[in-house]
Amino acid sequence: xxxxxxxxxxxxxxxxxxxxxxxxxxxxxxxxxxxxxxxxxxxxxxxxxxxxxxxxxxxxxxxxxxxxxxxxxxxxxxxxxxxxxxxxxxxxxxxxxxxxxxxxxxxxxxxxxxxxxxxxxxxxxxxxxxxxxxxxxxxxxxxxxxxxxxxxxxxxxxxxxxxxxxxxxxxxxxxxxxxxxxxxxxxxxxxxxxxxxxxxxxxxxxxxxxxxxxxxxxxxxxxxxxxxxxxxxxxxxxxxxxxxxxxxxxxxxxxxxxxxxxxxxxxxxxxxxxxxxxxxxxxxxxxxxxxxxxxxxxxxxxxxxxxxxxxxxxxxxxxxxxxxxxxxxxxxxxxxxxxxxxxxxxxxxxxxxxxxxxxxxxxxxxxxxxxxxxxxxxxxxxxxxxxxxxxxxxxxxxxxxxxxxxxxxxxxxxxxxxxxxxxxxxxxxxxxxxxxxxxxxxxxxx
Numbered sequence: 319x320x321x322x323x324x325x326x327x328x329x330x331x332x333x334x335x336x337x338x339x340x341x342x343x344x345x346x347x348x349x350x351x352x353x354x355x356x357x358x359x360x361x362x363x364x365x366x367x368x369x370x371x372x373x374x375x376x377x378x379x380x381x382x383x384x385x386x387x388x389x390x391x392x393x394x395x396x397x398x399x400x401x402x403x404x405x406x407x408x409x410x411x412x413x414x415x416x417x418x419x420x421x422x423x424x425x426x427x428x429x430x431x432x433x434x435x436x437x438x439x440x441x442x443x444x445x446x447x448x449x450x451x452x453x454x455x456x457x458x459x460x461x462x463x464x465x466x467x468x469x470x471x472x473x474x475x476x477x478x479x480x481x482x483x484x485x486x487x488x489x490x491x492x493x494x495x496x497x498x499x500x501x502x503x504x505x506x507x508x509x510x511x512x513x514x515x516x517x518x519x520x521x522x523x524x525x526x527x528x529x530x531x532x533x534x535x536x537x538x539x540x541x542x543x544x545x546x547x548x549x550x551x552x553x554x555x556x557x558x559x560x561x562x563x564x565x566x567x568x569x570x571x572x573x574x575x576x577x578x579x580x581x582x583x584x585x586x587x588x589x590x591x592x593x594x595x596x597x598x599x600x601x602x603x604x605x606x607x608x609x610x611x612x613x614x615x616x617x618x619x620x621x622x623x624x625x626x627x628x629x630x631x632x633x634x635x636x637x638x639x640x641x642x643x644x645x646x647x648x649x650x651x652x653x654x655x656x657x658x659x660x661x662x663x664x665x666x667x668x669x670x671x672x673x674x675x676x677x678x679x680x681x682x683x684x685x686x687x688x689x690x691x692x693x694x695x696x697x698x699x700x701x702x703x704x705x706x707x708x709x710x711x712x713x714x715x716x717x718x719x720x721x722x723x724x725x726x727x728x729x730x731x732x733x734x735x736x737x738x739x740x741x742x743x744x745x746x747x748x749x750x751x752x753x754x755x756x757x758x759x760x761x762x763x764x
Contacts, residue, residue: 353387
């Protein structure tokens with residue numbers, strides 16, 4: 319898989335497990351651990367039966383810490399397979415980890431296998447173990463729960479995707495909690511907008527708050543080198559790195575596989591498609607389809623690409639004034655997907671564009687109905703609004719039979735009537751801080 323196979327004995331595994339546990343304990347002791355906007359008890363409840371809780375998401379988004387928080391009142395075994403000492407671990411060694419847990423902690427019923435997809439043939443092991451144990455697995459590749467695992471698992475599992483910090487978590491990391499009535503306080507809104515500017519430019523990876531934005535380059539490099547090039551044994555690594563950088567730096571723009579192949583000198587369009595799939599599977603990018611009631615049109619239309627974190631997007635892109643509006647747009651799509659995961663909304667997300675080139679940033683659909691249309695724009699006053707943006711929103715509303723029209727702004731709030739429709743305007747900082755929490759249902763595997 320990654321390196322030459324390694325055979326370990328139980329004592330070696332016990333030493334590694336112990337050192338990993340001590341490192342996490344030291345982290346909890348020395349660092350301020352930010353409580354995530356998820357209900358820990360609800361997530362824990364999903365493994366009360368023989369289910370597997372799969373915490374998924376981009377590398378270093380907080381999956382390991384979340385697993386500890388879920389089991390904070392329990393005795394449990396934990397092992398992180400991203401440890402270089404465990405590179406090349408075999409299926410047989412997985413059985414030894416259970417023995418190591420027993421010898422260290424006695425008979426335990428909770429076990430956490432962090433980044434377990436790095437071990438070959440792990441699926442059967444987890445499937446057998448879940449019958450008698452309560453298991454959390456984590457992974458930084460979205461394809462890890464397809465294919466073989468779906469075949470092995472005959473019961474239920476819950477996939478929970480975690481993202482880097484949202485805006486509220488960002489402010490907590492900076493030691494700031496908005497005072498009561500913040501929505502109407504001039505002083506509070508000024509501080510919040512300052513925090514928002516920092517959040518948009520630097521993103522929400524937890525390590526940024528400790529080490530600064532320089533760590534973003536290391537995170538990006540780890541994703542490219544380990545989660546993609548290493549995992550897929552890509553031979554033309556320099557070409558792929560150029561390809562990935564182009565994708566990430568063009569956040570908020572339409573892409574097609576044929577155009578990517580042409581621009582980057584890739585002879586085979588299938589190779590470009592495969593490369594995009596690799597980057598998407600690593601959770602580094604988000605692909606948004608164009609909305610159409612005709613599936614064929616939806617499939618062949620260009621997709622829009624976004625980055626999972628605006629800090630990485632801003633780091634990889636050329637620093638121009640145009641970027642900030644696109645970074646706002648990127649912030650909104652990540653938050654929409656975060657709410658979809660954390661709140662179990664059951665929504666589908668698209669963008670809309672007609673033959674005249676008028677475009678709406680986000681279409682929110684649930685079931686057969688379009689529930690909301692969202693436009694994102696960097697304005698602080700209604701007079702700055704482009705007629706093209708409001709016209710596109712109205713046309714999309716008419717075509718998709720949706721009257722819930724929202725424009726997310728930098729700092730303008732209000733309602734306006736246009737062509738018989740009401741358009742609501744909300745500042746980004748208010749929109750980011752205004753949400754509730756509900757949770758997804760268990761997914762049945764068949």
